Amino acid sequence: MPSKGDIVVKENKVWASWAADLFSKRARGCARNGAPFSVAISGGGTPRPVHRLLAQEPYRSEIPWTGVHLFWVDDRCVPKTSPASNVGAAKADFLDHIPIPPSQIHPMPTGIPPADGARQYEEALRAFFGAEPFPAFDLMLLGIGQDGHTASLFPEQRALDEMKRWVVAVKGGNPNVSRLTMTLPVLNSAREIVFLISGKEKAAVTRAIFDEGGTPLPAQRVQPTKGRVIWLVDDQASSLLDKKERR
Numbered sequence: 001m002p003s004k005g006d007i008v009v010k011e012n013k014v015w016a017s018w019a020a021d022l023f024s025k026r027a028r029g030c031a032r033n034g035a036p037f038s039v040a041i042s043g044g045g046t047p048r049p050v051h052r053l054l055a056q057e058p059y060r061s062e063i064p065w066t067g068v069h070l071f072w073v074d075d076r077c078v079p080k081t082s083p084a085s086n087v088g089a090a091k092a093d094f095l096d097h098i099p100i101p102p103s104q105i106h107p108m109p110t111g112i113p114p115a116d117g118a119r120q121y122e123e124a125l126r127a128f129f130g131a132e133p134f135p136a137f138d139l140m141l142l143g144i145g146q147d148g149h150t151a152s153l154f155p156e157q158r159a160l161d162e163m164k165r166w167v168v169a170v171k172g173g174n175p176n177v178s179r180l181t182m183t184l185p186v187l188n189s190a191r192e193i194v195f196l197i198s199g200k201e202k203a204a205v206t207r208a209i210f211d212e213g214g215t216p217l218p219a220q221r222v223q224p225t226k227g228r229v230i231w232l233v234d235d236q237a238s239s240l241l242d243k244k245e246r247r
């Protein structure tokens with residue numbers, strides 16, 4: 001089941017600013033409509049240049065941070081001071097440097113037993129989105145692992161087949177720790193998803209997600225019912241894509 005969506009290939013030196021521009025444009029669009037901007041971000045190393053840009057001009061001033069509600073797609077159940085913590089990295093990269101109201105930063109409760117944390121985060125999402133069948137984030141920034149995982153939905157894990165819960169506790173990945181992750185139905189309810197993919201080590205998996213056949217990789221199962229998917233790939237990670245596949 002090859003992935004669908006728009007493939008946008010950008011040279012690495014402009015790749016992060018393309019993502020920051022989109023984040024800013026969407027946040028300003030919601031503000032113009034008097035609506036909150038709900039965004040869910042991922043962890044790992046790839047998004048960090050984008051996050052750091054958001055704390056710099058012009059983004060720091062042009063984004064209406066008072067309308068932004070920030071959530072996490074997943075996080076590791078480690079202390080926020082751990083280098084493995086997604087919220088810890090985000091705080092260092094941009095959250096501590098932008099005028100977003102602290103009450104609008106919604107970190108995953110990774111300091112309590114994972115099963116309780118999953119339940120608690122689902123309750124927090126329901127409190128924000130209401131009793132929707134699933135929450136419809138305005139924007140979701142996803143990464144992809146070399147094994148094709150996204151969020152903390154890893155190949156051959158039961159969590160991939162969770163179709164009711166919004167958040168579940170899993171164990172795996174690198175580091176191989178307990179994690180909280182949003183489930184596929186939540187990812188597939190987002191209005192817009194941008195996969196942030198960069199670096200030559202992602203060239204093979206970027207090729208694989210657009211190929212037919214085999215058991216679908218977790219990232220290939222991100223096929224929003226109504227939302228749009230953009231694959232934002234830098235020149236190194238797109239090196240195995242055909243010319244006709246690039247936009």
Ligand code: 6PG
Pocket residue numbers: 042043044045046047073074075076086142143144145149150151152173
């Ligand atoms: C996480 C991320 C995860 C990440 C991929 C890619 O918490 O690990 O949410 O899904 O996006 O593992 O990680 P890199 O960007 O570090 O390659």
